[in-house]
Amino acid sequence: MAPTDSRKVVGGICHAEAEAVSRDAKRICGVLISETWLRGAVSEAINHKPDNAKRNTTYILAKCKIGNKEHEKSIPLQSLKACAPEGVPACATAQEAGAMTNENANPPQVDNNNKNGRASAADSPTASTTPPPSGMETPSPPPLGGGGNPTAPPTPAAFANDGRAWFQGDAAHDMNGPTTAKMWSMTCQWTGNEFTEGCDNGLVPKHTELDCFMACFPKTQLNWMVERLNIALSRANKKPTTMGELLKWLGVLLLVTRFEFGNRAELWSNKPRCKHIPASDFGKTGMSRQRFDDMWRFMEWTYQPPERPDDMTSEHHRWRLIQDFVDRVNEHRVNVFSHSEIICVDESISRWHGLGGGWINKGLPHCVGMDGKPEDGCEIQDGCCGKHNILMTLKLVKTPSEEEAARQVPLLFHSGELKLFN
Numbered sequence: 382m383a384p385t386d387s388r389k390v391v392g393g394i395c396h397a398e399a400e401a402v403s404r405d406a407k408r409i410c411g412v413l414i415s416e417t418w419l420r421g422a423v424s425e426a427i428n429h430k431p432d433n434a435k436r437n438t439t440y441i442l443a444k445c446k447i448g449n450k451e452h453e454k455s456i457p458l459q460s461l462k463a464c465a466p467e468g469v470p471a472c473a474t475a476q477e478a479g480a481m482t483n484e485n486a487n488p489p490q491v492d493n494n495n496k497n498g499r500a501s502a503a504d505s506p507t508a509s510t511t512p513p514p515s516g517m518e519t520p521s522p523p524p525l526g527g528g529g530n531p532t533a534p535p536t537p538a539a540f541a542n543d544g545r546a547w548f549q550g551d552a553a554h555d556m557n558g559p560t561t562a563k564m565w566s567m568t569c570q571w572t573g574n575e576f577t578e579g580c581d582n583g584l585v586p587k588h589t590e591l592d593c594f595m596a597c598f599p600k601t602q603l604n605w606m607v608e609r610l611n612i613a614l615s616r617a618n619k620k621p622t623t624m625g626e627l628l629k630w631l632g633v634l635l636l637v638t639r640f641e642f643g644n645r646a647e648l649w650s651n652k653p654r655c656k657h658i659p660a661s662d663f664g665k666t667g668m669s670r671q672r673f674d675d676m677w678r679f680m681e682w683t684y685q686p687p688e689r690p691d692d693m694t695s696e697h698h699r700w701r702l703i704q705d706f707v708d709r710v711n712e713h714r715v716n717v718f719s720h721s722e723i724i725c726v727d728e729s730i731s732r733w734h735g736l737g738g739g740w741i742n743k744g745l746p747h748c749v750g751m752d753g754k755p756e757d758g759c760e761i762q763d764g765c766c767g768k769h770n771i772l773m774t775l776k777l778v779k780t781p782s783e784e785e786a787a788r789q790v791p792l793l794f795h796s797g798e799l800k801l802f803n
């Protein structure tokens with residue numbers, strides 16, 4: 382008697398490619414995404430015959446788990462395996478995961494005397510028997526069975542988009558071997574003062590928020606914006622602007638984000654909307670509403686040709702509205718910022734409120750949707766210093782054709798610092 386195909390039995394075991402289950406799997410599996418198979422349980426077998434087709438197509442509704450989140454997906458039968466492919470690791474099911482030791486859910490205990498925050502040797506099952514160096518204490522192993530109260534589980538510091546728990550101190554572990562501690566520093570482009578560890582003792586900051594903004598915002602970008610703004614204002618017979626007025630305009634723009642309003646003109650009103658909320662009265666900032674609107678109307682952040690050249694794609698032309706600004710920020714951080722030994726690389730989503738789709742000339746050039754993100758929009762890949770949360774570099778995620786063209790200007794690491802090569 383032929384064995385029953387477990388893929389067609391409700392409750393049976395099947396294995397699906399991680400890419401076919403969820404787009405979120407790529408962020409978890411990384412470069413092994415094409416080799417990773419997920420073990421799942423069959424919920425239902427569906428036979429469907431498409432129009433103008435001679436044969437039925439069998440779809441399997443299966444539940445597979447990625448990280449700590451379970452996904453239910455309808456997958457064609459031919460894309461599933463009844464057993465795990467040989468030589469390829471398969472992810473454990475929820476029952477198996479409970480029986481296995483979860484290193485993320487139970488991180489190694491950290492010795493209080495270990496200044497680097499690395500896992501102590503006594504907590505590792507493969508710990509070496511080599512005695513510790515002189516002057517360093519080794520923590521006593523926990524009591525085995527029977528005696529004492531059970532150890533309380535650690536409290537997660539945060540949760541990822543897929544529900545996976547993150548614990549305090551994990552970033553200090555030796556993921557790729559030992560690293561040398563390195564202090565971060567940033568040199569102010571205007572004064573030459575250096576910002577580094579200890580410049581803010583937590584009680585009395587040595588530098589104001591304006592000092593930090595002036596050190597982080599590229600001088601080349603400010604000068605370019607003033608120059609372009611004066612050209613546009615002169616054509617409209619408006620008063621030219623200065624660097625100080627542009628900084629004031631940026632401050633008012635940031636202040637606008639702290640208020641809820643229906644019409645921007647309400648922000649300059651000196652009459653409160655209700656007796657419980659005082660009037661915003663933006664006139665006290667020293668910038669009138671008319672002047673703010675004039676600068677808002679003619680403000681440019683990067684150069685975009687008024688008419689798209691014939692040899693320039695529509696997507697590339699639309700990215701010109703922001704690409705120069707991104708390049709100046711990256712170049713500025715390379716020149717003035719030195720990161721620490723801890724680097725965090727992640728992605729961000731800037732929500733898009735306008736037209737969507739790459740086929741709309743006035744819309745976002747490339748709209749990205751992720752399972753773990755509540756909104757769709759522009760995806761930005763960024764790298765930050767893990768010690769002081771300072772942005773090192775950012776990159777706009779574009780369509781594959783534009784990404785291929787962008788590889789002509791690669792970002793490379795050289796001598797421990799991020800360098801741009803044209």
